Amino acid sequence: MATLGIFDGVHRGHQVVLGATVGEAEDAGWTSVAITFDPHPATVHRPDEHFELIASLTDRLERLAATGLDAVLVLEYTLDLARHTPEQFARRYLVDALRAGLVVVGEDVRFGWQNAGDQHTMVRLGHELGFGVRIVKDIECPDTGRRWSSTWVRELLAAGDVAGAANVLGRTHRVRGVVVHGAQRGRQLGYPTANLLADDLGVVPADGVYAGWLIRPAHAPDDGTSKRLPAAISVGTNPTFHGVERTVEAYALGRTDLDLYGEEVVVELVARLRPMVAFDGIPALLDQMADDVARTAELLGVPAPQRSDAARAATSPGAGAPAGAEGA
Template identity: 80%
Template sequence: MQVWNGADQVPADLGPTVATLGIFDGVHRGHQVVLAATVSEAEAAGLTSVAVTFDPHPATVHRPEQDFVLIASLTDRLERLASTGLDAVLVLDYTLEFAQATAEEFARRYLVELLGAHLVVAGEDLRFGRANAGDRHTMVELGRSLGFGVEIIEDIACPDTGRRWSSTWVRELLAGGDVAGAAHVLGRTHRVRGVVVHGFKRGRALGYPTANLRADDLGLVPADGVYAGWLIRPEHAPDDGTSKRLPAAVSIGTNPTFHGVERTVEAYVLGRTDLDLYDEEVVVELVERLRPMVDFDGVPALLDQMADDVARTAAILGVPAPARPEVSFPSG
């Protein structure tokens, strides 16, 4: 899949396309229906399928005072868009100036003149143009006047609950720590991505060395607690003869037993004390929440719980459970 970072990267000889547009935050199951229709229509007509997305998220531009975090980073969003079979994605820089374009100005400049849209595919909740004044009805009218077809995909609801697939639903589930529920809406395991940094090395002293990620720049981090998951190293990471996808017990929170204040994501790769992951960008996939974060009455109780967390993680992930480390936290 080609990625065009800005209008100036779109090839002049692109030819006609089937296009769709949206933030696609999380690329959840509802997004996937729209994207699949875009790809299918393009293949049937022998045209190029293109998704137009925006970075940063409009909410962070219009309401910078709000603590808004994307479900997935742009890197992960593009990776997920690529998995749908799209030929290309156009990433437009969203600024206050860009936001002043009317719905007609946006459609004319980007969909018609830049992408040569033969057909535009969109969901029922489509909004575009200044003040989000453009909707699906606007797009149909613009298609008639500017010469492109429009296909509107009706909202698809979860058959179990009747609720429409949405980024809002994903956010609600993650806020409650329900990563398994979020995975159902997303159609894949929720993940965070970040660079491994030096921590306090408490885990190493306890026999459970962890890869530490600061929780302020990872994507949408779920509620504090302990999770079963996977730590995924980049393909270019040093080859140590093992898989780049490693089973992990993941702790999210401030380490209340040690009176911590900084919120972190810490991943212990089961049975591994030899990994040197510092300065690597890793992905942590969160499969299931084991428990909330607890302030334990001393290190021995914490060690007992950590051993149980590791055993449960291994069972959930279907991997062998490592032996409990024969260490204790130094006193004094």
């Protein structure tokens, strides 16, 4: 039993097709396999264009596994692979490689050279090559009537609507990256952050401040606390301090003891609190950051931490701005 697609984000529409694949396989006593591709075809055909994935390959594979599939075949997408005709692709991978008895695809399936193959092509090839085909009709969002799609997810994230994106995805949107050294601004202000370079993370939502979660890997050093930490998350260039490099900065609420440099972490974005703005001075910035932290705690249902000594010192009368103080 097989299905195929890029499955970027593994959104609710993908989940219907994948669920049908798993269900058909279980009923027949067969193995369920999804074929997917890496890198994304857009990066191969249009290498000069900047293209970002909704989910990294690691997250895509985790989400595909969560649907109950028995296996995932990741094909390296190259120009040579792209030149396969629909018949060549079906024969090589669906028949010779997987010996598929049934292929489950959505109405929008495209495969083969220049996406020449569609659902009708798949049905014809099934007759010719000896496998059955099930076409899963597009499923629409009951509230809007719009079909679930990766394009819709991208639009919502571009608007900063991470809650809306989560509705389409069926889960909270996340980005994954390695924590890098920043300017140490947050640490001086009592809000140390895990800094990720936005260019390396895939689809990052619009600039702003978000409530969410900072997730450390299972193999991270055990400090006796959860590896899933509530976090206030800043996305942008720190306009208060005239920053130019776009980053994702996650402050784990109440934690000033974490040393995450070099760790690969996941940042989940639950809700947008406000847009990114520049503040007139450190006290105003810190007052807003304290409010962001309190609202984050309320939204996530966790206790709000007290201001750190560094934050209180920075807002005391006569306090100057720390060198490179962190902005939001």
